[in-house]
Amino acid sequence: TITLADSVLTAGESTTVTITFSEPITGLDPSDIVCPGGTLSPPTANTERTVWTATFTPTANVNAGTNTIRVNLAHVRDDAGNAGTDIASSTSYSVDTTxxxxxxxxxxxxxxxxESTTVTITFSEPVNGFDASDIVCTSGTLSPPTTNTERTVWIATFTPxxxxxxxxxxxxxxLAGVTNAAGNAGTGSASxxxxxVDTRPEDTTGPTATLTLADTQLTVGET
Known part of the structure; x- marks a missing residue:
């Protein structure tokens, strides 16, 4: 039998996988195990060689709702040399590391x-926790963003x-301030x-000039 300590895996998580055999066995190695949606560390056995444990680590950026870990029993043997038959499977587990x-x-x-303008922020999936504190804008202010029903597109007005x-x-x-439905937070930032922005007042005054003379008392021979 195969059991996972956690059957709902999100970004940054891992879980212990326990494979329990009906009797002591030899020959179990990672090549006998198929685990979609992630990788499994080499299994280690208890003293009796009946319980083997490994760590399952989900692959990054995967969203798969139905998965099972399967062990090929034909490659393991008991102490009498009898090989197992068929495949042992875990119950279903989900992986969402997006x-x-x-x-x-x-x-x-x-x-x-x-002037002002509309700012459209489009997320790759529905998000929670997004608000004005997650936004930095220069040379102006942004209104509180409002979302569509799916929580994927958020609209705000930028005023210089x-x-x-x-x-x-x-x-x-x-992006660290927003999470998806699985609770995975974004990383880094989107720009x-x-x-x-040029909001200086318009110059409507025409040019003026001043004229000066270096000498205002001019006589013969002077300039």
Missing amino acids: RPTATVALADSTLTAG TDNVNAGANTIRIN SANYS
């Missing part, structure tokens, strides 16, 4: 005085700061493409 990612897009990337001239800006999302 982490949410995101893209950030501005409807307008060249912002001037009096007055009297600013900044050609290089990005909106960045801290928008560059946008510019």
Whole structure:
């Protein structure tokens, strides 16, 4: 029989797999074991060689709801030399090690005085825990983001700061602050493409000039 200590595995987790034989056996090695969705350490036996344990580590970025660990019994033998037959399987376990990612897009990337623009943040899967504290934007402010029903697309309005001239800006999302349905947090950050802000007041005054003379008392021979 094959049992997993944890049958719902998420990013960063591992679990103990216990393989219990009906009698002492020899010949069990990793080549006899199939474990989808992850890797298994070499199994080690108790003194009686009836209970073998190993550590199952899920593969990164996998989402598989139905998996079983299978042992090929034909490759193990009891002390009388009898080989097992058929396959032993564990009960089903799930693996979800995906982490949410995101893209950030501005409807307008060249912002001037009096303008604002829509910012669309699209996640790779539904997320929880996302709010304004996860967002850094330069040369302006962002309204609290609102989501669609699926919690994959979030919309906010970016309003530039007055009297600013900044050609290089990005909106960045801290992905560590959001989790998917399995509880896996994102890593790193997602950034928008560059946008510019120039909200200086428009100059509507024409040019003026002043004229000065170095000498205002001019006589013969002077300039």
